[in-house]
Amino acid sequence: xxxxxxxxxxxxxxxxxxxxxxxxxxxxxxxxxxxxxxxxxxxxxxxxxxxxxxxxxxxxxxxxxxxxxxxxxxxxxxxxxxxxxxxxxxxxxxxxxxxxxxxxxxxxxxxx
Amino acid sequence: xxxxxxxxxxxxxxxxxxxxxxxxxxxxxxxxxxxxxxxxxxxxxxxxxxxxxxxxxxxxxxxxxxxxxxxxxxxxxxxxxxxxxxxxxxxxxxxxxxxxxxxxxxxxxxxx
Numbered sequence: 001x002x003x004x005x006x007x008x009x010x011x012x013x014x015x016x017x018x019x020x021x022x023x024x025x026x027x028x029x030x031x032x033x034x035x036x037x038x039x040x041x042x043x044x045x046x047x048x049x050x051x052x053x054x055x056x057x058x059x060x061x062x063x064x065x066x067x068x069x070x071x072x073x074x075x076x077x078x079x080x081x082x083x084x085x086x087x088x089x090x091x092x093x094x095x096x097x098x099x100x101x102x103x104x105x106x107x108x109x110x111x112x
Numbered sequence: 113x114x115x116x117x118x119x120x121x122x123x124x125x126x127x128x129x130x131x132x133x134x135x136x137x138x139x140x141x142x143x144x145x146x147x148x149x150x151x152x153x154x155x156x157x158x159x160x161x162x163x164x165x166x167x168x169x170x171x172x173x174x175x176x177x178x179x180x181x182x183x184x185x186x187x188x189x190x191x192x193x194x195x196x197x198x199x200x201x202x203x204x205x206x207x208x209x210x211x212x213x214x215x216x217x218x219x220x221x222x223x224x
Contacts, residue, residue, distance in 0.1 A: 004154075043214045048211065056211065100143075103156070103157075104154050105153055
């Protein structure tokens with residue numbers, strides 16, 4: 001069975017550039033979550049969607065971050081413009097009704 | 113906001129030893145989940161607990177949902193080198209049906 005798929009797995013970019021992270025949730029799951037993981041802060045929930053609708057984006061750091069879920073099988077997290085402090089591992093997770101969450105492999109972002 | 117206290121932060125054990133780690137919360141949780149994260153990968157679900165007092169095993173892993181609903185523990189018996197990784201507890205509090213609160217993780221090192 002395919003798990004949560006994320007792309008790219010690694011991204012290196014320069015400060016000021018736009019970064020787009022992609023996620024394909026597990027088929028049939030109706031909740032999707034974006035997390036950021038750093039050594040200092042651990043796992044932080046950025047935003048989550050239920051049935052493609054953003055429910056809580058209070059974890060999004062600032063206006064430079066935006067997320068969309070145009071359909072049940074695809075979501076993007078965009079950072080524009082990127083800054084060095086955005087360097088982290090970004091995870092997407094999906095679940096049925098938000099209970100047990102299954103994580104993707106993550107995107108390792110480095111902003112120079 | 114919700115907080116989970118996970119301990120210990122790190123453990124160094126000999127291969128073959130048993131391991132125990134736990135999480136406590138200041139508020140009641142409805143679900144407890146235990147994840148393992150290997151380097152460069154996303155967290156992988158090990159055990160999910162849904163009822164107070166529930167004791168669940170997954171191979172050499174055993175986890176329990178505390179009677180007070182404010183704590184959970186994870187035991188690993190007869191540790192092996194591939195048990196190395198970071199173990200996270202996570203849970204849903206009664207006030208946040210979909211959002212998971214994560215512990216800070218336990219870094220486990222198994223010495224040959």
